[in-house]
Amino acid sequence: MPQPQDNARLVFLIILLFWVATNPDTGPGFVAAPSLTKARLVRQRHAHGILNSTHWGDFSPQVANETTGVAAGYLNLTGFRQEDGFVWQEDFGRLRNRCEEWSQHAVGLPTAPAPVWQNVTGIVRGPWVRKDASVPRYHSNYNLTEMTPGIDWVTWGGDWGRNVTGPEGKMMLRIEDDGDDDMETEALGSTGLPPTHIRAREVSATVTIDDDAGSGNSFEMRLHGVHWPRQGALLLTTTSEKFAGIFGLPHLTTRQEFFESSQALLNRTLDKVLSRKEKRSFSDPVNPWASSLDAPGETWNPSPHCEYIAYVQVYPPENDVLRVQPALAGPEGVAKAIEEIENELRFPQGAPQQGRPKLRMSAMVFSPDCAFLLETKGPPDYPQADGDHLAGWKQEFWLHSVSTWLLGFALIIFIQVQLLKLQMRETSTPSTLGRISFHTGSIMLLADGVILAGSAAWSLSATTTMLPSLVVTCAAFLSMTVGVTFLAEIYKVQEPEWRRRDRERERERQAASTTNNTPRPASTPTPPTAAPGAASTPGPNTILSTAARRAIPRPPSPPIIIPSDQDIDAEIEEVTNNPTAILPAPATAGNNTTPAAANSSITLSNIFGRFIMAGITLLFLTLAAVTWRPHFRSIYFNLLVFSYLSLWAPQIYRNIYRNCRHALSWRFVIGQSCLRLLPISYFYLVKDNFAFAQPDWTAFAVLAGWVWIQIWALVFQSVLGPRFGVPKGWMPEAWEYHPILREDNVESGGLPIGLVLAASGSESPTFERRDSNAGSGGGGDKKNTRVHVIDCAICRETLEVPIIKAGTGDPTAGGVAGVFERRKYMVTPCRHVFHSVCLEGWMRFRLQCPICREELPPL
Template sequence: MDTQPLQQVPRSQEFAGRLLFVIILFLFLNGPGNQAPAGAGFPSARDYAQERITRSRQQLDVLNRTRWQDFAPKGYDTPGYEPGRYVNLTGFRDQDDYNWRRLGPWKERCDEFSKASRKEWVKGEEEKNGPGFVGQVYNNITGVVVGEWVRYEKDLGLKDQLTRHLNLTEISPHTDWAFTNEKFWTRNITGQEGKLLLRIDEKDVEELDLGDTSVGKRNAAWVREVGATMTIQDETSSGDGWEMRVHGVHWPRTGVVLMTTTSDKFAGVFGLPHLATNAGYYTSSQKLLNMTLEKTVERMEKAVWIDPSNPWTSSPDSQGDAMMPTPHCEFLVYAQVHPVVYPSISPRGENSLGRQKYIGEIEQELRFPNGAPIPPAPELKMSTVIFSPDCGFILESKGPPDFSHADGEHLVGLKQEVWLNDIEYWLLVFAVVMSAQILLLKAQSKEASTPSTVGRVSLYTVTMMLAGDAFLFVTLSFISTLAPNLFPSSLIAAFAALMSIALGIRFVGAVYNVQEPERRERLRLQLAAEEARRPPRLTVSPAEAARAAIARVVAERDGTAVATSGISAVPNQPSSITSPGLVGGAEAPRTQAEIPIIIPSDQDIDAEIEENRAAAPASTAPLLPITNTPANVQTQTPATSSFGALYVKSVMAFTFLLFVSASASSWSKPWRSAYIHLLSLTYLSFWVPQIRRNVIRNCRKALLWRFIIGQSILRLLPFAYFYLREDNFLFADPDWKAFCVYAGWVWIQVWMLVAQEILGPRWGIPKGWTEEGWDYHPILREDNVEAGGLPIGLVQVPNSPTLQRTDSGSSEDRKKKEGTVMSLDCAICMQNLEVPVVAAGEDAAGATGVAGMLARRQYMVTPCRHMFHSQCLEGWMRFRLQCPICRENLPPL
């Protein structure tokens, strides 16, 4: 029957059908009938966004109507009869019961930090002819600064340290909080000191001159918008600390920055002008926020159907304030940028660029580089005071005047452009390090190019190095994806890591395939040992089954009642199961050899036996089931896994380790540090498997020394950068003690490899722990001649066919004896070889010393008693593990 082929749907029609299905599914899921009804208790993210827009409009209106000093809450020094003044903003109301009593001390502390900075400024202006002078502040403070913080409690009494109880239902009735118990609030800093990091991102807009030129307010009239990501660490925090996003304003002429968090229970950005320290800052910040917040609210209204996110969220990585937010402590951040310390001045006391243009020229070249000759950019430095109005604590950066310069320098860091350039530079350095690792691995792969040399290399040593390169490749890939500014350099470093991984996988595959017979033999011996430990089970051999079949056939034909039980135990045991027979009119046990086989005289015995033997497996059922014996186990070949299966298992294990490492970033600091130290020590133990394999195989040297030393140094370099360099780009705390432990552990492993090559691979290990291996460098003694201890060619051993072959072409001139030195010709290089021999009856103590050990390293003796130069035989054994003379198999070197 003829069949017509099915018509294939064109790709354009197939794509159109899929697109139509996606559109119908989208309309179905977002249709009016699929949304939760109003008041059902299931509001959508769009409903939350609409409520947020409404509240933002109301709060913006309050900001426009209020004036300076409208918000003046009661403080510690406010008389009891005088009421406080509050504004109708969430968190700024009297009924919210925030701890605004500490607002006054916080502002005073902010003024103290600013005055201390101005004193340094004036002092630097006066010391024009000194080693350096202090100039203007940075106009754009986009960058990263890090330092130590301490808790400030000088303004508190005992009654002021009581815990406050806030009612979130009254403060923010429109929000469905995840929980309301203050004990579970996040970002609650309870420690006394810790680490603080600020990543400031200033808006790329021109500074606004609001036209206020009155005395004392001219600098405060210049203002711009700013945002930052703040990370605070203490002993109670998890991961890298409490991380939050703050928004605010920056006065570039004075270097003052005022920022705050914003959430459903605190309208921080709308009440920020009321937190300023003077009227000038209040006026300029109010005018700026009126313009910027109005534009932001308008954008929110236009994009409510597309983007319902919160533009002022304090969660840096997620929109945690959208639905069912988690309550947390709010923060007010006051930062004072310190004047720039000029690195060098001319003899006249003026910089080559000019004092007024110094900062401007540097910032212009950093943002828009055109090759202008500028000195290195000075570091970015600032001090800060942080106040939490709901949780009631005050934190400040650690530094002068309360602390000495040795204890802390407040917050010190780099401009963003300098920081990114530093990261790019070190990423390129890491790429060079990875390239050097590739060259060393290539040289080692070329050296281990034969089955004999590849078999010496430990599979786990190369695998551990490969895992480290894979981890670095994944990290650099994420950096190149998430940080566009670092894309070129991170891509180069990731490509170098990928090349190292590719070459490492190839080398691991070669090592795995060469060592496959070794694993099969080990598995075979393991199965044989397990079978030998089992209790003995009875079996029936084929010969016994044939004899029983013959007896059964004869008994059936002649009617003779003869039992034909041919049973034997496992090997090395006599037949213990007997068959009953008629002896003296009574049944007596008979062994297998005594079982009678009655055959008529007219039958061909041999033909009958062969016929029944051939038919026994098919026609005869044994009395007991046949089982595998140890002999059968030795003949079967156990199955082993392929390299593909090992590769999949390794990838799965590495993926699991990667997920654990990622989750470890959220652990508390002690547990995270312990995990990092354990993981680092495990990774830096890559020579331990090679040391173990040298002991098992009795191998003195498996790897090139330049590979061992080079890999040890190169893989310690990243640890040296992060553990020894104070201004590393991750701002990690230096820990020279931990690095000394890492370097010392690698140094110990290298010296163990050195000792294995010089003193022997099993040096220092008890003999009972390993099997006895062949010593290629034995002590030669004359009194071992009769025992056959000396190699062939040095002495004549009677009845030796090898000696007969050797003596046929030798003469007395080739064998000479001068005291304790004998000689012969090496069969590989055909050069003379002189070896020390201990005379008969003499003590061999001299041969066991360092000099004797180095002398024994010049020759090698095989188990077949042939002698060669060490270099000659080692070069031969790189290609073939057979004696060059008699072709007898040699143990691995």
């Protein structure tokens, strides 16, 4: 009968909930959507007409000059009107002057600017500081109904989104600059400059602002604008229903030549976009200049948020990258060197490069409605130690870094697979598989599954890094396949142990419940005294003689009933593991299961189903943690990595529980530890990592130290014993293969066979008696021990066994020296002694005594 697929129903429910959450019903409906789209296109076409008909100086919202009688000028665009209430009049002029100062500090005078990067596609990140505007503004200062008639705003009465309130934080710009082939060149007749000196092209950027000390949120928005490559200047702005930023962008420039080139460019490009949208208004309702990354949500359910205008200035590249002296080559030579580097980055030909081409920019982000200014920290206002504005890489080098890391990560996973295959070859028997912790393998398998899911999702959306991500996906899939096979073999060997443990717990629970329900008698009778000749039950670590073992009464063997499926071996194993079982009652139609079977261990398919659910939950939780506050995000990732690197802690517990000294090869333990630490160290130690993660040497030292402590714990267990220093009552009793041998145990049968004769005084040619301190000048403690030499039955070589003399203490039992002495020999429950190396090699394949073939407890 197939088992119920509870995990399948749970997976289907989670997928259904995820689909509902990611596909909200935010649309206006099938009938209303075209009309709303056309209304927005009408407003945008009107704004485009105003852009085409205005001139330089029409938008001059500065304070009117009473002497000359010049009045402030505004535009009939949403957000550019005087009645809208933005802080143009108070701070726009000061903002323009500030931008010109920063541009001159970066590239020099406008007439002869220093050569800069012509294509600024890349990622930069850096700190910023907040400065208030001259006049504060709040959401209550604006009337959205009059500003944008016909627009139904969501939560218009509450606080606006993207409102940065903290004094400082981090900013990241991902700039997408179209290639030089599509640049638009505009001649300027009024300035007299050559046409090649003034060029403009469209550019867009995704800006992420981390408000660490304020709201703690991370604001991400989309900005569109214009890039002037020769001057290295960028002007970007948001666009929404209450701010026609892209249509008024030329009037926000600082120079007339910038105004004329950007106006000519935008008139042409915006007209093409509007014409295409008007033809497909029914099938393509998305606003092409939406500032929110969730464009459909902002289109149908707009919510008020702060608008932004970004002035960005590109800095010249470093001389070590160009390998050109500006004083010797001049501006033309520097510009040619920059062009050669950019061509090599975009179209690699194998030309040698020196250094890493980095991007450096300064930015000022101004919010005209929320009335604040964000400036990047750096010279000349701040020392370079406090901040160096925005620094990062060009896209080509950033993608190269990502691809290199992915290929290195794939190589690491392949090496992990090879180590796992070697470990599987060494632990191919049930005896060796029973030593390995199932939870240690589960941690590795869960991590490989998350890597597989993440790399597969990355491959679906990647373009340049698709091949490296596919290599990682293949390596993770191979690692996960081998890991599943290994974990399944461990499960098959350890499942009877789990079932036996569950049955014992069930019997203890039933016994406890029976004891609690049974009324106590008035007086407790005295237990009967055992007969003088009766044999008492020995302890688990007592070595009995042959006569004493035969005198112990054994419980009657229950009969073996052959089941209907003829599985005799399974029935024998069941009866052997549960000797106190009662004969089963005849099966009936209504009751064919027992409580032990109902409470048995879960199947392997259910375990893997739980792994899948845990991996999916962990993946989504990690994606959600990216948007948390930096402090909580750092704590989460540190705890996640700490849990991941705790993979040897379950193996340490397994060694203690089974009294096993050595389960995994040192090659596997050390190799896996180093390989799993290596990719993590890139983000914790490398300053210029592609994820822009802040280096944290302290946290990485703690993580590496934790792995180091686990490895040394395994070393101590292998050398000193798995239960060295562990109180006896903490773990169940287990056979001690390295007992302390004393001559006092001769009468009770406590010495191994063969050592009894030597200890009792009868000489035999097979055994040799000598004092351990003879000939070597040993210390006085060694006078209490005797070393007996016998033959190992496996290798047929001599074996020296130290025995404590009768009537003396144990000077080395609790010390490290005594522990090392006892590690040389192993004593079985059947009182046979062997070399430790010989018996361990034998028990890798058989858990039987090499001499008498009795069953041996596993290591």
